[in-house]
Amino acid sequence: xxxxxxxxxxxxxxxxxxxxxxxxxxxxxxxxxxxxxxxxxxxxxxxxxxxxxxxxxxxxxxxxxxxxxxxxxxxxxxxxxxxxxxxxxxxxxxxxxxxxxxxxxxxxxxxxxxxxxxxxxxxxxxxxxxxxxxxxxxxxxxxxxxxxxxxxxxxxxxxxxxxxxxxxxxxxxxxxxxxxxxxxxxxxxxxxxxxxxxxxxxxxxxxxxxxxxxxxxxxxxxxxxxxxxxxxxxxxxxxxxxxxxxxxxxxxxxxxxxxxxxxxxxxxxxxxxxxxxxxxxxxxxxxxxxxxxxxxxxxxxxxxxxxxxxxxxxxxxxxxxxxxxxxxxxxxxxxxxxxxxxxxxxxxxxxxxxxxxxxxxxxxxxxxxxxxxxxxxxxxxxxxxxxxxxxxxxxxxxxxxxxxxxxxxxxxxxxxxxxxxxxxxx
Numbered sequence: 001x002x003x004x005x006x007x008x009x010x011x012x013x014x015x016x017x018x019x020x021x022x023x024x025x026x027x028x029x030x031x032x033x034x035x036x037x038x039x040x041x042x043x044x045x046x047x048x049x050x051x052x053x054x055x056x057x058x059x060x061x062x063x064x065x066x067x068x069x070x071x072x073x074x075x076x077x078x079x080x081x082x083x084x085x086x087x088x089x090x091x092x093x094x095x096x097x098x099x100x101x102x103x104x105x106x107x108x109x110x111x112x113x114x115x116x117x118x119x120x121x122x123x124x125x126x127x128x129x130x131x132x133x134x135x136x137x138x139x140x141x142x143x144x145x146x147x148x149x150x151x152x153x154x155x156x157x158x159x160x161x162x163x164x165x166x167x168x169x170x171x172x173x174x175x176x177x178x179x180x181x182x183x184x185x186x187x188x189x190x191x192x193x194x195x196x197x198x199x200x201x202x203x204x205x206x207x208x209x210x211x212x213x214x215x216x217x218x219x220x221x222x223x224x225x226x227x228x229x230x231x232x233x234x235x236x237x238x239x240x241x242x243x244x245x246x247x248x249x250x251x252x253x254x255x256x257x258x259x260x261x262x263x264x265x266x267x268x269x270x271x272x273x274x275x276x277x278x279x280x281x282x283x284x285x286x287x288x289x290x291x292x293x294x295x296x297x298x299x300x301x302x303x304x305x306x307x308x309x310x311x312x313x314x315x316x317x318x319x320x321x322x323x324x325x326x327x328x329x330x331x332x333x334x335x336x337x338x339x340x341x342x343x344x345x346x347x348x349x350x351x352x353x354x355x356x357x358x359x360x361x362x363x364x365x366x367x368x369x370x371x372x373x374x375x376x377x378x379x380x381x382x383x384x385x386x387x388x389x390x391x392x393x394x395x396x397x398x399x400x401x402x403x404x405x406x407x408x409x410x411x412x413x414x415x416x417x418x419x420x421x422x423x424x425x426x
Contacts, residue, residue, distance in 0.1 A: 031223035034139040038132035044213030045131050052124055058117035065113040071098045080286050091286040095295050097279025105270035108263045115260035122253035129249060137406050138208045143226050144399040145201040148392050152197050155388040156190035163187040179377035186381040228398045234342060240335050240412040247413030254324040261320050265313040272306045275299040334411040341404045349397040352390055359387045
């Protein structure tokens with residue numbers, strides 16, 4: 001039966017908890033914050049629910065690894081045929097045996113299953129971290145796009161009013177056709193920009209709804225207190241690299257996977273011992289002679305010496321080691337690249353912050369010149385358009401910083417960086 005997604009956020013009044021995320025008291029009545037969205041996504045995301053089903057498989061593997069084989073009973077009945085000598089009776093034989101070598105490698109197999117379960121749990125926690133990070137970023141995206149949409153609509157409103165005034169002025173030939181065309185072009189471009197941002201905002205709302213495991217028609221309100229993060233006191237590359245292998249959940253999962261594979265390899269090596277079964281037998285022949293004794297059966301390792309299983313487990317162990325080393329290298333490379341990206345974003349944002357007031361002053365002067373008839377409308381609207389582009393670019397820089405910050409946190413295994421002091425931001 002298909003699972004129906006809820007149309008509203010349904011959480012208990014208490015907090016949702018997660019091992020790798022900070023505790024946050026969930027209160028959806030006043031809208032959700034980025035951290036609330038992170039925990040709600042971990043709790044409600046449908047893909048994560050399916051991913052967690054792997055835990056049941058890993059627990060079953062632990063049970064299976066500890067189960068010993070059943071004893072084996074064998075028996076036979078011998079009946080005298082016609083022509084048998086007088087005084088003969090029915091003969092029988094029976095015995096029970098158990099595979100003694102099942103004990104060899106049992107502890108290694110159980111250890112491998114336990115480490116595999118830990119690896120699965122850590123891998124699930126890492127997937128939850130990724131979904132939580134995406135939910136946080138999406139909330140910030142919605143906030144940034146909402147701010148950008150406000151700027152775009154302000155520009156559209158001003159451009160539309162200007163176009164209407166110039167249209168009236170054109171009736172008395174106070175302005176040229178070129179002036180009116182410039183105003184209408186600016187208004188049309190501002191309208192297109194507003195529509196594009198509105199559509200993008202709807203897309204991010206739908207993405208957030210999906211991440212939270214809600215139905216597409218669900219409405220999610222963002223907390224009004226959510227603002228784009230300011231500049232942060234980002235640790236250095238050396239600080240982020242130190243302890244990376246102990247912080248990154250996926251690296252811990254790979255480490256447990258490697259331990260599990262090593263124990264599985266050890267169990268495979270121990271399984272080279274020829275299979276040996278020991279038991280008790282009792283028999284009575286047709287002359288009514290009863291015998292009892294011990295039975296022993298041993299496989300002769302002529303062809304199968306478990307070499308295939310040993311090679312497979314050894315190859316799996318080497319593969320996990322190589323993957324672990326590659327993941328560490330990639331994480332360190334990502335940290336270095338994201339630190340460089342954050343520096344570039346800060347530098348380019350500072351340049352835009354210098355340009356914005358200068359461009360605003362230029363627009364004001366050109367507007368006065370336009371009213372005096374000494375400035376062409378095309379020059380004014382070109383500068384006016386650039387002003388609003390600068391304001392949108394500033395919002396986009398903040399959005400880009402937020403994305404780079406969240407990626408850096410994921411790459412370094414740090415959920416949140418400290419906020420920079422006021423003196424550090426100057």
